[in-house]
Amino acid sequence: MTDSNTAPSPAPVRKYRTRSRLSRLALTGKGVSVRECLQKAAVAVGEMREPCLAEIDRCLAALEADFGARAVGRGSRDLDEAYRLSGNIIDAAFAFPAWNLDVAGRALCDLVDGFEEAGATDWPAFDVHVQALRLLRTAGDSLTAADRASIIDGLKAVGRKHGVVDLN
Amino acid sequence: MQDNDKLDLERITVMIVDDNAQSVDILAQVMTGFGARNIIRCSGAKEAKDILNGRRVDFILTDAEMPGEDGYELLRWLRRDAKEPNRFTPAILVTGHTRISQVKRARDCGAHLVVSKPIQANVLLERIFWVARDERMFVDCDAYAGPDRRFKFEGPPPGEDGRRNNDLPAEVGEATDANLSQDELDSMLKPSKVAL
Numbered sequence: 001m002t003d004s005n006t007a008p009s010p011a012p013v014r015k016y017r018t019r020s021r022l023s024r025l026a027l028t029g030k031g032v033s034v035r036e037c038l039q040k041a042a043v044a045v046g047e048m049r050e051p052c053l054a055e056i057d058r059c060l061a062a063l064e065a066d067f068g069a070r071a072v073g074r075g076s077r078d079l080d081e082a083y084r085l086s087g088n089i090i091d092a093a094f095a096f097p098a099w100n101l102d103v104a105g106r107a108l109c110d111l112v113d114g115f116e117e118a119g120a121t122d123w124p125a126f127d128v129h130v131q132a133l134r135l136l137r138t139a140g141d142s143l144t145a146a147d148r149a150s151i152i153d154g155l156k157a158v159g160r161k162h163g164v165v166d167l168n
Numbered sequence: 169m170q171d172n173d174k175l176d177l178e179r180i181t182v183m184i185v186d187d188n189a190q191s192v193d194i195l196a197q198v199m200t201g202f203g204a205r206n207i208i209r210c211s212g213a214k215e216a217k218d219i220l221n222g223r224r225v226d227f228i229l230t231d232a233e234m235p236g237e238d239g240y241e242l243l244r245w246l247r248r249d250a251k252e253p254n255r256f257t258p259a260i261l262v263t264g265h266t267r268i269s270q271v272k273r274a275r276d277c278g279a280h281l282v283v284s285k286p287i288q289a290n291v292l293l294e295r296i297f298w299v300a301r302d303e304r305m306f307v308d309c310d311a312y313a314g315p316d317r318r319f320k321f322e323g324p325p326p327g328e329d330g331r332r333n334n335d336l337p338a339e340v341g342e343a344t345d346a347n348l349s350q351d352e353l354d355s356m357l358k359p360s361k362v363a364l
Binding site: 010011012013014015016017018020021022023025026027028029030031032033034035037038040041042043044045047048051052055083086087088090091092093094095097102105106109110113114117 | 169170171172173174175176177178179180188190191193194197198200201202203224226227233253256257258264265267268269285286287288289290293296297299300301302305306307308309310316
């Protein structure tokens with residue numbers, strides 16, 4: 001008969017000191033300088049602007065068509081798809097860092113995640129986020145930084161009502 | 169990271185895992201700009217695992233949220249079940265948004281770092297330098313396998329005894345030696361000539 005009060009002892013913690021090939025080969029003092037890396041990356045970002053813009057437009061159109069204020073039967077659709085579309089907008093926003101599309105996209109993800117946790121959807125709050133994304137995209141560079149910040153502040157205020165904690 | 173610091177990724181095999189083809193393109197473009205020549209692109213965790221089972225990879229960038237098996241699961245598998253040396257390969261988890269339900273998985277999956285999307289080249293480069301210089305131990309136990317999650321040691325939390333072998337209690341105990349005399353204290357503080 002075994003003693004039911006005796007819990008099996010956990011396996012011991014093992015620790016290894018390892019040195020990766022990345023450590024050994026990447027930091028030898030040769031290669032590309034930080035300045036050059038960033039210059040080349042900036043060129044790469046420039047080349048991605050058009051495809052990223054097309055992806056943002058595609059996702060935004062899908063959000064409006066399937067989950068927008070005028071979408072028929074949006075309540076029966078899987079909100080995970082809206083989360084995924086918003087995530088794709090965050091990805092593609094890398095080519096337009098000043099537009100704040102990533103911040104608005106993250107706010108929408110926070111909101112949808114909260115809806116799924118709570119099991120209830122506040123559509124007006126959702127619509128405000130989609131409209132903000134549309135405004136940020138359509139206005140593009142023509143909005144001032146203050147205008148964009150004020151749009152984001154509005155989204156944060158809506159998010160706070162739904163228990164979204166702003167960690168930024 | 170200084171402007172003149174150099175990074176040599178020419179002989180490094182980089183794996184990028186993301187179900188979104190455009191995200192893979194973005195990361196590949198940026199890594200190519202950083203000098204990487206050998207880039208393996210994977211559209212999902214299963215494809216990545218098949219490759220990791222057959223060849224050595226030196227650095228992994230994986231998206232967190234993917235349909236089916238996600239990036240957390242991929243890294244968890246890597247740290248526990250992959251063959252060496254891939255088991256210890258530096259890995260950065262890239263995430264656009266972390267769901268509340270996934271925060272613990274992100275902490276426990278065994279990533280070296282988590283980087284938020286959208287990718288900013290300077291941030292990614294800084295993190296690559298950081299990971300390459302990282303000297304944390306690899307921890308392997310029932311609950312976790314991966315680089316030590318404790319980045320720095322600032323003593324146990326207030327009011328707790330701590331769990332490390334070298335944790336000391338916050339309370340100061342009784343002195344074990346005789347107090348220093350005033351002369352001894354003065355001699356420690358006074359400047360004095362020394363022969364060099």
